[in-house]
Amino acid sequence: MASNDLFNILSPDSIAIIGASKNPAKRGYRSLRKLLDDGYAGAIYPINPNEIEICGIGCLPDLGSLPGPVDLALVCTPAATVASVIAECAAKGVRGAVVLAGGFGEAGDGGKRLQHAVLAAARAGGVRIIGPNTSGMFNTHKACNLVGFSDLRKGSIGLLSQSGNMALSLVTEAQANGQVGLSTYVGVGNEADIRFDEYLDYFAADPKTNVVIAYVEGLKDGRRFLNALRRISLEKPVVIYKSGRTSAGRISAKSHTGALAGEYAVSEGVLRQAGAILAHRSDEILPMAEALSLLPSLRSRRLAILADGGGHATIAADALSERGLALAPLSEDTRRRLTAELPPAASVINPVDVAGGTDTDPSVFAACAEILLQDPMVDGLLISGLYGGYAVRFSQDLLAAEIDATNLIGAMPRRFGKPVIVHSLYGALQADQRPLPLLEMHRAGIPVHSSLETAVRCMQALAERGEVDHTFALSLPKRAQHGGIFEQVLARCRAEGRRVVLEHEGRASLRDFGLDLAPALLALDEKEAEEAFLRLGAQPVAMKIVSRDILHKTEAGGVKLNVVDVASVRSGFLEIVANAKAAVTNPNVTGVLVTPMAAKGGVEIIVGVVRDAAYGPIIMFGLGGVLVEVLRDVVFRALPISRNDAFTMLDEIKAQAILDGVRGGTPVDRDALADFMVSISDFVDAFPDIDELDLNPVLAYPDGLAVLDVRILLTESSGARSPLKEGIEA
Structure with a gap:
């Protein structure tokens, strides 16, 4: 169903109330009474086989008695009956249904089975479901109030909420102090069928709405939500209050990026990227929306x-x-x-x-x-x-x-x-x-x-x-056409049953993809280490353990810096391998990487990519080095990113002034940094088998940058992830 087709449901001309009641305490009565009191102009069909009339309107015994198709059904019956009710709705041509009952997907395995049955009946008959477990919906311009809120002010602010109480709070605030009323409200409930992104598309097309408020606790399909948010934000402001700002990160901390990708930190970055205006306090939500609605x-x-x-x-x-x-x-x-x-x-x-x-x-x-x-x-x-x-x-x-x-x-x-x-x-x-x-x-x-x-x-x-x-314009980066070395690396990793891409493999892959990394040679023994040192010009080198079993090399004693002569290179090789074997039981040691020392100075930063459960692949930027998880000064965006996205990330870290030079220091090359971040976005976009990528530290200089460490983890299997090419729509 196209988003505009939701108008038939959210702006209905006819409503059936299934489970209509004469009991004032029940929704089947209160909703009917509210429609009448507010002057709803459409057809109303109370359905209750045990009543002849309610509130002066004749009752029908069942859905089959409806005189014709109906736009919307309000289902006020218990959870166990809903699947059969939806099947009856389908048979009668009902377009959509508001399912109030709880006890579905939020209530354990039994509830999940009930929800699956409801969804199957809805899809088989072309019925769209709001909910279940929803507080309902209203459309003030249609005088259609299926929530029961009193004294609604007609206006131009649309409202989506995963909390009925939060919606009530905003409605009450609008009544007491607000200047602008509401247009349409939907309690999204369990999103068994219609999801957040579809409601956003409805509001984008609704001429009665010029600003949208969304209270979000969690998203079932964050990528689709971002796409819809980007579409509506081109035309209308969206104010989002995202709860759960203090929740722990949901991603296993196998890399710095994974450890830092907490739920709210990710949400804040990607929602801003898609055009949202974020509220951080509940009492600023409505004032912000009203200002956006009233003013240029x-x-x-x-x-x-x-x-x-x-x-x-x-x-x-x-x-x-x-x-x-x-x-x-x-x-x-x-x-x-x-x-x-x-x-x-x-x-x-x-x-x-x-x-x-x-x-x-x-x-x-x-x-x-x-x-x-x-x-x-x-x-x-x-x-x-x-x-x-x-x-x-x-x-x-x-x-x-x-x-x-x-x-x-x-x-x-x-x-x-x-x-x-x-x-x-x-x-x-x-x-x-x-x-x-x-x-x-x-x-x-x-x-x-x-x-x-x-x-x-x-x-x-x-x-x-x-x-x-x-x-606000996403210029999708031009896709690179190379990457043959990483294809070979990927095939080798899958054949060997490992997720860890060894550092020399990762470096070679990034260089092949067009990134400027210093040369790095793999030595299998101390003699090859000496040869590598000489091939690199006998300049000071860094030496690092290469092992699928050791991701954090420094902690394992697997790193030596400023090695300046042949004897030190040979002894350094032996010491690094010995330390690795002492730190990890029976490690698989491939060898030791030998690479020139980076130039002194520079600002330590981190660039990484990790896959978020809600939003898919996300890129992180911030201050790097050994204190990255202490300072936690990082920002996030969803992939793919544009050059403009990269520049906004540079500006958003708390210590971004460091990039501009302190105490007379020279600013880093922001253009080089932005291009580098877009290239990393391209690289991960080209290879959906990458699960995590961690470049830390990267030294940013006034005239370029140097990557000091490369970590890449693959997905569990080649078919475990969907391609990234879907991206965020322009």
Whole structure:
């Protein structure tokens, strides 16, 4: 079924309520009553063989008695009956069904069998299933409320949630304080049939929805979700709250990359990559979505602050900086015009403090706001202080001037194409108790918040959306056409029954694929080690054990650095092998790798790839070396990545300033790093048998980079993984 066909289910013209009831405590009654009370215009068919009528509507004894096909069935019967009910729906041409009951896949083996039976009946008859184990759905524009929430405000925010209580929380918040209502809500439940990605495609096509909120606990098919998220994010903002930020990593720590790929860290990277705006607190979800729905996105992160007190001006400036936003430098003309409007004590250097200039004439706020928004360096405005409460604070004689100022400010986002958000001390009051100017500001579509931090977080969301708008285009990297050496390595590994690609094999494979790695020679005994040293120019070398049984070479005493003469090379070989045999019982030792020492200096980084259970192959970048698992300063993206993805990863690590040089140091070659990361993406994309790839450390220099260690693990068998070529859709 195409995504648009979900309109027949989520915007139904006819509804059958299977298990309709006269008991007010049951969903079969409450849903019917709500449809009637809200004025649902479509046909309603209560089905209950034991009742003649419910709420004044005649009951049908069974689905077979329906007069014709029905768009949606609300199934209010126990889990054990659902499979047969769905089969009856199919026979009668019902397009979709909301299955409320629990006791399916979430309830053990027996529940899984029930869910399988329901799904089989649905697919055999072409019935789409919402749920099971769902809180239901509503469509405010259709007056179709099959959840039972009261006083829903019609609006343009779509909502998907894996938690009914979370949905109730957002609905309640919208009723109490919100400016924008909801369009369609779906409790996705167990996703036995219709999954998250299909709902996203529905919202992408729904003209009544311009922003989507998704509360996500886990994803059954993360790759399809990312593809759908990328599609909708091209057109509409999606705010995601992903729970489980503190859960332990789900991937076996056989490499640094695997150890660091915790669930939320991965989700944060790949969801941002696909265009999501991430909420980190539950109380910022709805404000962010409303700001995105009401206001134009920020063209840059440069903002102006207009405050009526030095305290709020300072706090606002701190909050902006902490969120990665910037105070715009004001032009000389802007400062001159502000000076003309404000008293001598005012500060006209951003943040602008009116210093009492509005106490007797609130219209000055509108004049200053206009001046600031006309400055080409200012792309958004945050108003902070007691705005909206001047008549309350000083005199009712100021009310008319404040309302006039509000009307002028309310038109400015459309007039200038720049967002305006108000932080007001009086915004904490319930909507019906707020001063009239704030109510007018609401009606004008300007978000008003009592929390300065929430107001700034909304500005940050608008900046993030602006960056999506301007840079969101995935250029899939050009696929390399070589890699014959790794094909040979792969065949050899499978024939020998090993998952570990030995380092000399991995290095040779990457060099064959076009990456610039230093030469490395395998020595089988001390004489070959001496020959390798001489072939490499008798320069200082590093020597490392090569064994399928030893992944962490340093811990096993299998590494020697700065070996500078023949005698040391020979003795080093013997010592390394002896250490390996002492560290591991009967290790399979292939030999010792001899490679030139890398140039001194450089920033130690790590680049790795691991396969995530939800999102498939993901690439990691961060600070590397021996402290990588202590610092954990890493970021993730789903494969394949574009060059733009690579650059954003460089910018997102906490210590990214190190890449730009510290204490007078020279910046690393970011272009070389980005190209290197895309090449690694290409390499793994070309070979789906790679399970994990770990390059740590890689030394990043001002003029290139050096790979010091290569680890590659294969999947259990050649057919265990699906190819990566599906990727993320452009």
